[in-house]
Amino acid sequence: MPTPADAALLQDRYGAADAATVLRAALDHFKGEIAVVSSFGAESVVLLHLAATIDRAIPVLFVDTGRHFPETLAYRDELAERLGLGDVRVVGPSPDAVSRRDPDGTRATWDPDGCCALRKVSPFNAALEPFAAWITGRKRFQAETRAALPAFEFEDKRVKVNPLAAWGAADLAAYARKHSLPQHPLVARGYPSIGCQPCTRPASADNPRAGRWSGFDKTECGIHRPASLPLISET
Secondary structure (H helix, E strand, C coil), X not given: CCCHHHXXXXXXXXXXXXXXXXXXXXXXXXXXXXXXXXXXXXXHHXXXXXXXXXXXXXXXXXXXXXXECHHHHHHHHHHHHHHCCCCEEEECCCHHHHHHHCCCCCHHHHCHHHXXXXXHXXXXXXXXXXXXXXXXXXXXXXXXXXXXXXXXXXXXXXXEECCCCCCCHHHHHHHHHHCCCCCCCCHHHCCCCCCEHHHEXXXXXXXXXXXXXXXXXXXXXXXXXXXXXXCCCCC
């Protein structure tokens, strides 16, 4: 497994490089031991397109929580076919875990952290086990918790790669236009950030994550978190 020194070395060499260079460096360094993680959400297509131009066979992990918008699942299938992604791995909670810990499907309304731990974090951690590194689509502009995001970081025994960290909304839009990439259908309906259906509301493009977990003091599902925050409990 990698060490913090691996992330520091990569950050020193490629931290200021363009997104494609960061991706290639990560794929070369962790050949066969790296995956893209995608929600197939509002901004996902840019990272997926960049990855596909380099290696269409790279594993892409998608956590199906059982609570996604139907539009997200259709968009996932559309992008996988259009971009030629040959290894999209759909993971999710076991029916037994859901029946034990969220039998009536309401946990998101009174314990969103617990719901995320059950439906996203636990199955994601299991799926990530074979990999030494993973690629995310996070950007600094998305939230205060991401404002200092580096291109390479070390967390929980793995290197996280954030090739789009320095990109803004205008950069994403310009790239999508240049390559004629399809937009998630919910974006046009006022959803600039898209997660599970019960916990996602329309929001302003100036504060895209304001529509996530509305009414709760929560900005991350637990897969991504500031280094100062602990893991979300899975109980």
